[in-house]
Amino acid sequence: MRPFTRLTALACPLPFMGIDTDQLIPARFMSRPRSEGYGDFLLYDRRRGADGALDASFPLNDPARAGAEILVAQRNFGGGSSREAAVYALADAGFRVVIAPSFGDIFASNAVNNGVLPAKVGEDDGEAILAALANGLSELTVDLERQEIVAGNHTIAFTVDSIWRKKLLNGWDDLDLTESFADDIAHFADADAALRPWAHFAR
Amino acid sequence: MSCDASMSASGPRTLFDKVWDAHVVATREDGASLLWIDRHFVHEGSHHAYRKIAERGAKVARPHLTFGVADHYVPTRTRDLSAVDAEIAGMVARLKENCAANDVRLFGLDDPRQGIVHVVGPEQGLTLPGLTMVCGDSHTSTHGAFGAIAFGIGASEVAHVLLTQTLWQRRPKRLRITVDGEMAPGSSAKDLALTIIATIGADGAAGHAIEFAGSTVRGLSMEGRLTLCNLSIESGGKCGMVAPDETTIDYIRGRPLAPSGEAFERAADAWRALPSDAGAAFDREISLEGGDVVPIVTWGISPEDALPVTERVPDPDRIDDAARAAHAREAIDYMGLKAGQPLEEVAVDRVFIGSCTNSRIEDLRAAASVLAGRKARVPGLVSPGSSLIKKQAEAEGLAEIFTAAGLEWVEAGCSMCVGMNGDLVPPGERCASTTNRNFKGRQGPKSRTHLMSPAMAAAAAVTGHLADVRPLMRPL
Ligand code: SF4
Numbered sequence: 166m167r168p169f170t171r172l173t174a175l176a177c178p179l180p181f182m183g184i185d186t187d188q189l190i191p192a193r194f195m196s197r198p199r200s201e202g203y204g205d206f207l208l209y210d211r212r213r214g215a216d217g218a219l220d221a222s223f224p225l226n227d228p229a230r231a232g233a234e235i236l237v238a239q240r241n242f243g244g245g246s247s248r249e250a251a252v253y254a255l256a257d258a259g260f261r262v263v264i265a266p267s268f269g270d271i272f273a274s275n276a277v278n279n280g281v282l283p284a285k286v287g288e289d290d291g292e293a294i295l296a297a298l299a300n301g302l303s304e305l306t307v308d309l310e311r312q313e314i315v316a317g318n319h320t321i322a323f324t325v326d327s328i329w330r331k332k333l334l335n336g337w338d339d340l341d342l343t344e345s346f347a348d349d350i351a352h353f354a355d356a357d358a359a360l361r362p363w364a365h366f367a368r
Numbered sequence: 369m370s371c372d373a374s375m376s377a378s379g380p381r382t383l384f385d386k387v388w389d390a391h392v393v394a395t396r397e398d399g400a401s402l403l404w405i406d407r408h409f410v411h412e413g414s415h416h417a418y419r420k421i422a423e424r425g426a427k428v429a430r431p432h433l434t435f436g437v438a439d440h441y442v443p444t445r446t447r448d449l450s451a452v453d454a455e456i457a458g459m460v461a462r463l464k465e466n467c468a469a470n471d472v473r474l475f476g477l478d479d480p481r482q483g484i485v486h487v488v489g490p491e492q493g494l495t496l497p498g499l500t501m502v503c504g505d506s507h508t509s510t511h512g513a514f515g516a517i518a519f520g521i522g523a524s525e526v527a528h529v530l531l532t533q534t535l536w537q538r539r540p541k542r543l544r545i546t547v548d549g550e551m552a553p554g555s556s557a558k559d560l561a562l563t564i565i566a567t568i569g570a571d572g573a574a575g576h577a578i579e580f581a582g583s584t585v586r587g588l589s590m591e592g593r594l595t596l597c598n599l600s601i602e603s604g605g606k607c608g609m610v611a612p613d614e615t616t617i618d619y620i621r622g623r624p625l626a627p628s629g630e631a632f633e634r635a636a637d638a639w640r641a642l643p644s645d646a647g648a649a650f651d652r653e654i655s656l657e658g659g660d661v662v663p664i665v666t667w668g669i670s671p672e673d674a675l676p677v678t679e680r681v682p683d684p685d686r687i688d689d690a691a692r693a694a695h696a697r698e699a700i701d702y703m704g705l706k707a708g709q710p711l712e713e714v715a716v717d718r719v720f721i722g723s724c725t726n727s728r729i730e731d732l733r734a735a736a737s738v739l740a741g742r743k744a745r746v747p748g749l750v751s752p753g754s755s756l757i758k759k760q761a762e763a764e765g766l767a768e769i770f771t772a773a774g775l776e777w778v779e780a781g782c783s784m785c786v787g788m789n790g791d792l793v794p795p796g797e798r799c800a801s802t803t804n805r806n807f808k809g810r811q812g813p814k815s816r817t818h819l820m821s822p823a824m825a826a827a828a829a830v831t832g833h834l835a836d837v838r839p840l841m842r843p844l
Contacts, residue, residue: 180694181695181698182691182692182694182695183570183669183670183695183794185670185805185807185808187807187808187809187810188803188807188808190807190811192786192787192788193414193788195414195788196455196458196459196788198415198419199416199419209816210809210813211808211809215795215814216758222371239668239691240571240691241569241570241571241604244570244571244604245506245566245668245805245807246505246506246786246805247504247506247508247520247521247522248413248504248522249504249522249523249524250416250523252522267574267604268574268606269571269574269603270575270606271519271520271521271522272432273508274521274522274525275522275523277430278522278524278525279524288691292691323526326538327398327399328396328398328399328400328536328538331398335836337462339536340424340527340528340531340532341527342459342536343381343402343528343531343532343534343536344403346393346394346534347532349393349394349402349463350393350402350404350532350533350534353393353404354533355374356428357404358388360390361390361498362627362631362634363631363632363635363638363639364481364495364496364498365626365636366432366433
């Protein structure tokens with residue numbers, strides 16, 4: 166996984182609360198293999214009007230935000246379904262950071278597993294960043310080492326689980342790490358089968 | 369204070385901590401624990417994870433602890449895959465191939481025990497107290513009804529479990545929600561769950577493992593507890609749990625894949641030791657009055673947008689918080705409602721009774737008791753949670769009540785909960801639904817969903833609008 170340390174990039178405001186994973190990627194696209202690329206599915210129905218045409222007023226469709234790598238949203242981003250495809254859609258569309266006051270737990274964990282940083286800010290700070298973006302600011306800097314967002318003249322602290330932070334900074338993949346615990350796992354399984362026989366099935 | 373107390377094995381511990389502590393394989397310096405996983409379920413959506421492990425040239429490490437269930441994409445009007453859309457059929461076929469290639473037992477389309485994963489697990493005795501259970505589906509929280517730690521995971525984590533039977537996790541905080549007293553007539557576990565979500569918010573339990581306690585919860589059947597825990601993810605909880613008791617143990621006894629005989633009795637003794645110790649500390653406590661729980665429906669686009677059915681659509685102009693007012697405006701606009709409109713005047717286009725939230729036999733009985741001898745004014749679909757429940761409902765005469773009322777009685781699966789199999793609510797239509805998510809587009813592009821209990825969905829069917837079930841109730 167590509168490590169994440171510091172990023173200065175175009176940011177796209179998404180001033181809505183409760184952008185759930187059903188909105189991030191509608192269910193009908195999830196049967197595709199990832200190798201086909203999921204970027205075009207991101208917020209597919211949200212980006213379109215009743216007639217199916219792209220809605221020019223939706224922030225993600227603003228040509229000035231094309232190429233944005235940072236998304237800024239309101240409360241409860243990524244709640245709902247555990248579909249990792251929601252993160253595939255974000256990542257394949259080029260996003261590396263989502264800034265919001267709260268996240269769905271499963272979404273945030275999926276994000277980290279794909280090198281995308283879920284940066285949690287206070288509700289007022291989130292509103293201040295959205296206001297700055299609405300008033301002409303286009304770029305943000307997100308520094309994971311310092312846990313800071315620089316928005317124009319303002320520096321705003323964000324939080325991220327310390328375990329996730331380490332994983333992102335190092336670009337760690339859990340699977341590689343777990344391989345070094347193979348003996349512990351085997352020992353646990355054997356001891357546990359004696360302790361809780363009812364939880365195990367005979368092989 | 370509570371963290372330290374519950375981390376030590378000696379002090380009083382919560383249900384959650386007892387189960388967690390029994391599964392820790394190793395703990396890292398940074399606080400991450402490697403947790404042993406007792407049960408892992410995979411459905412059609414597992415194709416991403418299976419592809420990941422194939423890319424590593426690996427196979428499932430402990431296939432006897434993973435169970436495949438065909439539910440998300442299965443057709444409900446036929447069981448013949450050659451008769452359905454090729455892409456949908458391909459998803460069901462791919463699950464079969466992946467499970468076969470990895471020696472994973474599958475409850476497939478043609479299995480008489482097939483059904484929704486969170487219905488099949490408890491029904492077959494795979495769900496037991498004290499287990500850790502995961503599935504690439506957020507409503508895995510359902511299984512917490514037995515006093516298991518059960519939660520949804522993403523595809524990367526599914527691959528991790530397939531390869532190692534473990535997961536790296538940080539211990540969440542503990543939240544106890546205590547509800548005491550009797551609920552108002554016409555209310556069910558669904559009304560209780562929606563009341564909790566409306567009270568604490570759709571992210572109100574984020575980062576927390578919830579324990580549901582109190583006399584109202586204790587009084588629920590296993591079916592009701594499953595509904596309650598199913599919806600714990602809709603308040604953002606890591607998982608939801610109910611302490612095992614004799615109701616739990618009675619439910620498990622005799623289930624096909626549960627321990628039996630002496631092994632069962634020994635297991636039951638272990639389960640009786642799981643409830644939180646007196647004095648165990650929780651990071652947060654919330655108390656609710658059971659008597660405040662009344663028949664409730666959602667009006668908006670998040671499960672927290674829920675109100676008693678006798679209320680009116682909120683007026684955004686009267687909401688002080690700007691972001692919340694904007695959310696209400698967005699919701700009212702999407703749902704095609706008017707601020708201040710009485711909820712009972714909202715006409716519906718169809719109903720759906722089903723999903724892992726409300727498709728068990730009790731749910732079908734509750735809906736049928738309202739529908740019996742009446743006609744539905746709108747079309748509707750009833751999909752039982754499993755093929756076994758379907759058989760039972762037919763034997764009990766419930767299926768006949770549904771069809772006589774004019775509703776369609778179909779095969780088991782996720783169906784219109786998420787529409788992956790093509791059971792969709794058409795754009796712009798409004799559905800009274802016993803499911804768990806009223807998100808924009810959840811039941812199909814531009815679909816409008818109102819969440820409610822099975823009895824309330826039946827009331828909406830016979831009146832053609834959102835309706836209070838109480839005047840329609842009759843003794844069974
Ligand atoms: S019924 Fe709905 S919520 Fe339940 S597992 Fe199926 S898709 Fe998920």
